[in-house]
Structures are given as structure tokens and as C-alpha cells.
Amino acid sequence: xxxxxxxxxxxxxxxxxxxxxxxxxxxxxxxxxxxxxxxxxxxxxxxxxxxxxxxxxxxxxxxxxxxxxxxxxxxxxxx
Amino acid sequence: xxxxxxxxxxxxxxxxxxxxxxxxxxxxxxxxxxxxxxxxxxxxxxxxxxxxxxxxxxxxxxxxxxxxxxxxxxxxxxxxxxxxxxxxxxxxxxxxxxxxxxxxxxxxxxxxxxxxxxxxxxxxxxxxxxxxx
Numbered sequence: 743x744x745x746x747x748x749x750x751x752x753x754x755x756x757x758x759x760x761x762x763x764x765x766x767x768x769x770x771x772x773x774x775x776x777x778x779x780x781x782x783x784x785x786x787x788x789x790x791x792x793x794x795x796x797x798x799x800x801x802x803x804x805x806x807x808x809x810x811x812x813x814x815x816x817x818x819x820x821x
Numbered sequence: 822x823x824x825x826x827x828x829x830x831x832x833x834x835x836x837x838x839x840x841x842x843x844x845x846x847x848x849x850x851x852x853x854x855x856x857x858x859x860x861x862x863x864x865x866x867x868x869x870x871x872x873x874x875x876x877x878x879x880x881x882x883x884x885x886x887x888x889x890x891x892x893x894x895x896x897x898x899x900x901x902x903x904x905x906x907x908x909x910x911x912x913x914x915x916x917x918x919x920x921x922x923x924x925x926x927x928x929x930x931x932x933x934x935x936x937x938x939x940x941x942x943x944x945x946x947x948x949x950x951x952x953x954x
Contacts, residue, residue, distance in 0.1 A: 803847065804850075
């Protein structure tokens with residue numbers, strides 16, 4: 743994807759690294775908070791940084807039962 | 822050129838579409854409005870906003886309504902293990918002091934249905950869809 747590579751280069755040239763780092767830290771903090779509220783260890787938020795596995799992690803979080811739900815006696819299955 | 826623009830601006834939409842299904846399910850699962858997923862159409866800010874709504878919004882279906890008032894305003898959220906569901910999640914009514922005089926029935930109090938939660942993030946009239954257990 744040549745177009746996307748050029749777009750990435752343009753974005754990296756235009757946006758300062760400090761802003762990118764701040765957004766990354768913000769996303770990590772929010773993800774860790776969500777995971778802790780769901781009863782999952784917060785350091786698993788680091789999975790978001792791995793390029794292919796972040797989508798896998800989001801889908802797994804959406805469709806697997808959460809410990810916080812199970813503790814309330816409400817398993818995370820809808821079927 | 823037009824194809825370049827289409828690819829460059831289409832790829833965030835593809836990412837948003839791939840993220841929409843899990844975020845839709847997560848928002849509905851915790852008791853928030855799943856239509857917050859529409860924010861994902863904004864390329865980077867949208868994901869941050871949806872994550873912030875998930876991180877700081879109330880989770881009535883997972884934590885119960887009591888966590889709305891119990892969660893500390895600042896700092897880390899209380900762990901899910903420390904949140905047993907009370908018998909009356911909306912809290913006990915304030916007790917009068919033992920030496921205080923009996924309250925004067927000054928004005929007719931507006932009748933509230935027993936069991937109605939005091940705090941609700943939903944607008945009035947919204948139907949709360951309960952999960953099937």
C-alpha cells in the first residue's frame with residue numbers, strides 16, 4: 743500500500759512525536775482502566791501496541807466472559 | 822489521485838468498521854448506549870472518546886448502580902472484587918439523629934416509586950434492556 747505508506751510518512755512529519763506519545767499513553771491508560779473494571783489485569787493493555795494483536799485483543803475482550811461479570815453471577819454469554 | 826484520496830481516507834473507515842462490532846457489544850454489555858460507536862468515524866479522536874466513555878462511564882449491568890456513587894471521583898477505579906451488590910443499591914435513606922425532634926410534615930413530599938433508582942444516566946423514558954441470564 744504505497745499510498746498508505748506515504749500518508750504515514752506525511753503524518754509522522756506533520757505531527758510531533760510528543761503528541762503521538764501522549765495519545766499512546768492516554769490510550770494505554772484508558773485501556774488499562776477498562777480492563778481493570780472488567781476484572782482483567784491492567785498490564786494486558788500493552789497488547790494494544792502490537793500491530794495485529796490489538797484487533798484480536800479487542801474482539802476477545804468483547805466476546806469472552808469477564809471476571810467482573812462472572813462475580814456478579816452474570817456470565818458473559820448472551821445465547 | 823482520486824483513488825489515492827479514496828484509499829487514504831477509506832482506510833480509517835475500514836479500521837472503524839472492524840472496531841465497531843466489538844465496541845458495540847462492549848458498550849451494550851456494560852449498560853451504556855451502543856450508539857456511542859458512531860464516534861468511531863472520527864479517525865483517531867473517535868477511538869479515544871469511545872475508550873474514555875467506556876473507562877469513565879457507569880457500568881450498571883456489570884458493577885451495579887451503586888458504583889456510580891461509590892467510585893472515588895479521582896484515582897484508580899475500585900476493583901470489581903471490592904464491590905458486592907448491596908440489597909438496596911440506591912442507598913439507605915438518611916436516618917434522623919437520635920435526639921432530633923420529629924420532622925415536621927411541612928410540605929407534601931413528592932411520591933417516588935419505591936425501588937426507583939435515584940441516579941440514572943439514561944434519559945427518562947429509555948427502555949432498559951436487561952440481559953437474559
